[in-house]
Amino acid sequence: MTHPNSAVSALESLWQQHKWPDLATRQLTYTQIEPVLDALSALPMIRHQHIGRSYLGTPIRRFSIGQGPLVLLAWTQMHGNESTATAAVLDWLKLLSSEKLTELPPDWQQLMTLHVIPMLNPDGAAAGTRETAQGIDMNRDALARQTPEGRLLWQQVQELKPSVAFNLHDQNPYYAAGPQGEPATIAFLAPAYHPDKHVDGPRLRAKQLIAHMRQILSHYLPKGIGRYDDSYSERSFGDAIAGCGASTILIESGAHRDDSTRQVARRLNVIALQAALSAVLSGVYQDYSLADYYAIPANFADGFVDIKITQLTIDDGQHAPYLADILLKCRDNDTSAYVIEFVGDARGQRGLRELSAQGLTWKQLPRLGAAAEELLQLVDADR
Numbered sequence: 001m002t003h004p005n006s007a008v009s010a011l012e013s014l015w016q017q018h019k020w021p022d023l024a025t026r027q028l029t030y031t032q033i034e035p036v037l038d039a040l041s042a043l044p045m046i047r048h049q050h051i052g053r054s055y056l057g058t059p060i061r062r063f064s065i066g067q068g069p070l071v072l073l074a075w076t077q078m079h080g081n082e083s084t085a086t087a088a089v090l091d092w093l094k095l096l097s098s099e100k101l102t103e104l105p106p107d108w109q110q111l112m113t114l115h116v117i118p119m120l121n122p123d124g125a126a127a128g129t130r131e132t133a134q135g136i137d138m139n140r141d142a143l144a145r146q147t148p149e150g151r152l153l154w155q156q157v158q159e160l161k162p163s164v165a166f167n168l169h170d171q172n173p174y175y176a177a178g179p180q181g182e183p184a185t186i187a188f189l190a191p192a193y194h195p196d197k198h199v200d201g202p203r204l205r206a207k208q209l210i211a212h213m214r215q216i217l218s219h220y221l222p223k224g225i226g227r228y229d230d231s232y233s234e235r236s237f238g239d240a241i242a243g244c245g246a247s248t249i250l251i252e253s254g255a256h257r258d259d260s261t262r263q264v265a266r267r268l269n270v271i272a273l274q275a276a277l278s279a280v281l282s283g284v285y286q287d288y289s290l291a292d293y294y295a296i297p298a299n300f301a302d303g304f305v306d307i308k309i310t311q312l313t314i315d316d317g318q319h320a321p322y323l324a325d326i327l328l329k330c331r332d333n334d335t336s337a338y339v340i341e342f343v344g345d346a347r348g349q350r351g352l353r354e355l356s357a358q359g360l361t362w363k364q365l366p367r368l369g370a371a372a373e374e375l376l377q378l379v380d381a382d383r
């Protein structure tokens with residue numbers, strides 16, 4: 001799909017050619033990204049620093065490019081099991097260092113400095129958990145700062161004083177972009193810095209940048225971009241950093257149909273981040289209003305289930321057969337193992353996958369919580 005904006009099309013094809021090939025998995029660990037971090041640190045233009053260690057001693061590293069006064073800071077994977085944007089920022093750094101992004105002004109490295117901290121929570125990444133090795137959700141540790149990872153992020157923000165900050169996460173696959181929207185493959189938020197949700201200058205700029213990114217991405221995702229709830233959370237880093245005067249932008253990577261490893265969200269993160277960087281330099285974000293931000297449909301929780309099977313005939317051989325829809329949920333994020341979550345009339349519910357069982361008969365009574373492998377074989381075999 002060619003984007004009408006030639007710079008975006010060029011970026012997309014550069015990404016296809018130059019993305020790191022070994023990062024196309026749903027979960028990334030430090031061991032997996034370490035060769036890429038080492039390769040990046042050797043690239044021209046990129047400065048690299050070990051800035052700290054996780055609770056269990058894994059290095060946390062920072063990559064910087066440019067020497068200009070306008071400071072951008074991006075971090076990923078403070079939740080260990082949310083690695084989509086880690087792949088994206090590593091791709092982005094490689095592309096920036098390649099000098100092939102022709103839409104940037106020739107002196108962009110004198111105008112701005114970009115710092116990227118990929119994988120803030122490597123212990124959680126290794127364990128496949130949201131939390132750090134201490135069992136702490138580090139995104140609730142912005143004030144207490146009981147984790148070395150949280151202290152490190154806070155210290156980096158105080159030292160670097162970013163004008164624009166990107167807080168990069170993954171969200172569960174069940175969010176829709178509005179009640180009738182498609183899966184929210186990307187969701188944005190300019191977090192509040194106060195319970196009253198004031199919009200000061202930096203927050204206005206964050207909202208304008210989001211409106212611009214949404215405009216660029218809407219070509220790929222006309223119904224798949226959501227706006228995250230902005231309830232103030234003083235313990236959370238995005239909100240706390242917005243309170244330091246940075247234009248703070250949360251990007252949540254989400255599901256896309258038939259994309260279990262979230263490569264669509266990975267690609268769109270690169271496009272969105274580059275659009276924001278470019279817009280910060282050109283000032284084009286000032287063309288957008290608050291209304292453009294609020295026009296993004298609200299991220300709608302539980303808009304989808306994993307799999308919806310419709311119109312299955314159930315016949316236990318002893319009673320009259322009956323019709324039921326069946327909803328399946330994947331077990332422990334394992335996208336190959338499903339259990340029965342609901343039996344009955346599921347109209348109004350939408351599945352990330354929807355399978356018709358019309359004309360098919362299941363010869364036992366379904367039980368909630370039961371494994372669905374055999375049922376899926378029956379329904380899938382018919383397709």
Ligand SMILES: [Zn+2]
Pocket residue numbers: 079082169170
């Ligand atoms: Zn998260």
